[in-house]
Amino acid sequence: MxxxxxxxxxxxxxxxxxxxxxxxxxxxxxxxxxxxxxxxxxxRGVIKEFSARVSPAAVGRDTTLFIQISELKITPLEFERLIKEETDVIECHRVTGQTSYFIKAAVSKIEGLALLVDRLIPYGKINTSVVLSSPVSYRHILPQDTK
CATH class of the missing domain: 1.10.10.10 (Winged helix-like DNA-binding domain superfamily/Winged helix DNA-binding domain)
Structure with missing residues (x-):
């Protein structure tokens, strides 16, 4: 490049x-x-897609949160099939360490948070964190040796 x-x-x-x-x-x-x-x-897969970044709050999803899931009660494959159908989920990452998955979600109000957590509880131990502010909500990505 x-x-x-x-x-x-x-x-x-x-x-x-x-x-x-x-x-x-x-x-x-x-x-x-x-x-x-x-x-x-x-x-080459450098550009994956062209898309619009939508403000979750502007479309009624005013609560952004991160969810950590550990101690899965089903297989990772089963969990990943289920989480792909969860429309409140913006991102889901399988990770190393004590936590199995990090999930970023956007919901409508605290009620949406409660409903999402209720849907996820059967699959493992849930730990949620509500986003208070996002000093870096998105960053352009370039090769590391450039400024």
């Missing part, structure tokens, strides 16, 4: 809807060259 690819990633992460023509101007490259670079980054 060269500096142009890195600059392209910066631009696309700040606005994934930026037209090829505008990317071309910013990068001082032809439109076909930019298109080829975007396509190559997609093929």
């Amino acid at each position: 060269d500096q142009i690819d890195i600059d392209l990633l910066k631009l696309l992460q700040s606005d994934s809807r930026m037209p090829i023509s505008e990317l071309s101007k910013h990068l001082a490259l032809s439109r076909p060259s930019v298109s080829e670079r975007v396509h190559r980054l997609q093929e």
Whole structure:
């Protein structure tokens, strides 16, 4: 990955809807060259998808929380099948250590939190933390050797 690819990633992460023509101007490259670079980054799996970041609070999910699940009562495969169907879950990560899974969820009010916890309790030991603030809620990702 060269500096142009890195600059392209910066631009696309700040606005994934930026037209090829505008990317071309910013990068001082032809439109076909930019298109080829975007396509190559997609093929290599560097760019996974183009999507919109939605504010959970703006769509009625004003409570964000992290849930740790340990002491699973079912197999990880069964749990992962179940958690994929849980629409309040934004992220789920299987991890090492005493905790089996870290889950990020967004729910509507404290009632939504209670309902989600009630649905998860049968599968293991639950520990929840409600997000009070997010000084870093999202960060653009670039290769580590760049600034």
